[in-house]
Amino acid sequence: MKNGKCVQCAVMLSILKALDIDVGTPAECDIGAVDDIKNMKSRKEVIALLNINASTYCRWVKWGILKPRVYGNRHYYKDEDLKRGLDESVRRGKR
16 A cells, blocks of 8 residues: 555555646545455465365355455455355355
8 A cells, every 4th residue: 555545545646647647646546455454364374274175265255155255356255254154064064
């Protein structure tokens, strides 16, 4: 994050500046999302924590057992997301 903007806004503003287009930071700039990512677990951390392999992870996402928060093309999870996923897995008799 630079200058109080989310990464996407900072990149877009630098591109616009290079094109000599003057705009301000968008009102909908979600600066909190960047800070939240630091407190979330990544896909690799979830696979290690749940002791599953990558194909099981993909299957659980496809079936809705795990519901990632997607930023860009990356998956992130809060602890309550994982607990909900594990509870659903136990309810279905998968774990």
